[in-house]
Amino acid sequence: MTDQERIECIQTARRLIEQAAIGASNPMIETILGDADQCLHWALWNLGSDVEFIPELAPARLAEGAV
């Protein structure tokens, strides 16, 4: 797997996490998914990907319906 392919896999994983977070009424699940997204963001950052400065999955962004 090339780095670019790895980046695309992680980007896909982040999109799936966002999907899973929609409507998650359990705060624990929300937090776990948020942590997972932060880990993946950090992986992308270390792979040299052009990502946002801070991952904003939870919880404010979810509440705003941005995902």
Next chain:
Amino acid sequence: MPREKLNALHAARLQKLVRYAYENSPFYRKKFDAIGLAPDDVRTVEDFKAKVPLTDKQDFLALQEEKPVYGETIAAPGDRIVQHAETSGTTGAPLAIPYTQYDTMRYGESWCSAYWATGIRPSDSFYFAFGWGSFAGFWSAYWGVRRFGGRLISGGGLTAEGHIKAILRLKPTVLVATPTFAVRLASVAREMGVNPEETSIRYTMHAGEPGPTALPALRKSIVEAWGAENAGELLGIAEIGAFAPCNSIGDGVHVDEMAVFSWVMNPETGKEAAEGEIGENIITSYSNSAQPLLNYRTHDLVRPRLSCPSGRTWVKFEGAVLGRTDFMVTLRGTNVYQTAVEQVLGDIDAVSSSYELHLTHQNGREEMEVRFEPQPGVDADESLSALVAKRLHQALKVRIGVVAVGSGSLPRYDLKTRRIFDHRPAEFRRLLDR
């Protein structure tokens, strides 16, 4: 990662950081507005170095004192702050350091690079020979092991003898401690009839004081005392974390360019120092989003190199920190500044403004003795010495030897006053302190 790609990443990431800081931190917004700097004005790394104002610990301390706990230094809502830590407070009030959850996840990342370069692997087990409190450095070591994957054993507040007993019982392979405490632990083990070379410790890892990279003699002492295969270290500052891990050949530390951006400034001109020239490390953190630090003065004097036989491409500080722009010595893991000692003495009416600091290296650790004069007409009795010792201990959080000398007996100087007398052997001093 090749230098060209690292530089391109820094250019893009610094733009995002500047915008983030401007939009979320009242401190940076006011600072930028005051000089008419807009986030869009910073498009390149050179723009960043030249246009973004330098910041210093005093800026942050003043704002936190004005509006505790974090004041206008904070850039994240209060409900996003999940951990609080502090600097050691040796220059005055400790600097409060807030972390978001994401900040804590990245806080100890550089330790992983140091562990690996030293020869340590996730199959190793780590013994932390330090107490836990709000001092930030300990927490970064903790997060480093959590990320790296080894087994973590906290010695907590045990005595030196207790640490040795725990090492014998739990058989860790890595000792994490300040360098001087590692030497002391080995000495205590021998006093207990335990040969440290025959314990399970195979590697030692250090931070908090000039370590085995800056002082090869110290490396030899530690490695020989423990019969270790290697001794590693990280350079850091509490506000940012341990951001510069050692390399595999032990001749310097490398700036973790995924976590921070660093450039080296000639302190006299304010311009960037060339590769190989000694200057002050100016650092910017990508991983402190709760309290951003941009173009932050570390006061550490370093010699940058852009290539290294170890193969690591991150900027190297050859020999780690070579000295300080403000004189500082580290005693038992606590930074002691000449200015801090001077402030304490200045607050005692019965003490004159003349004093001397004498540094020695005894039994494997740094010691400092303060020689002070009473004011004319005041007796240099034991009660005055006890008062000075107590005030110094309260302010600096470390015990320092105190000697009262006769009033007017210390030499006066016409030009630059000599306050520091360094009697440590050359091999136990940093390059610029020799």
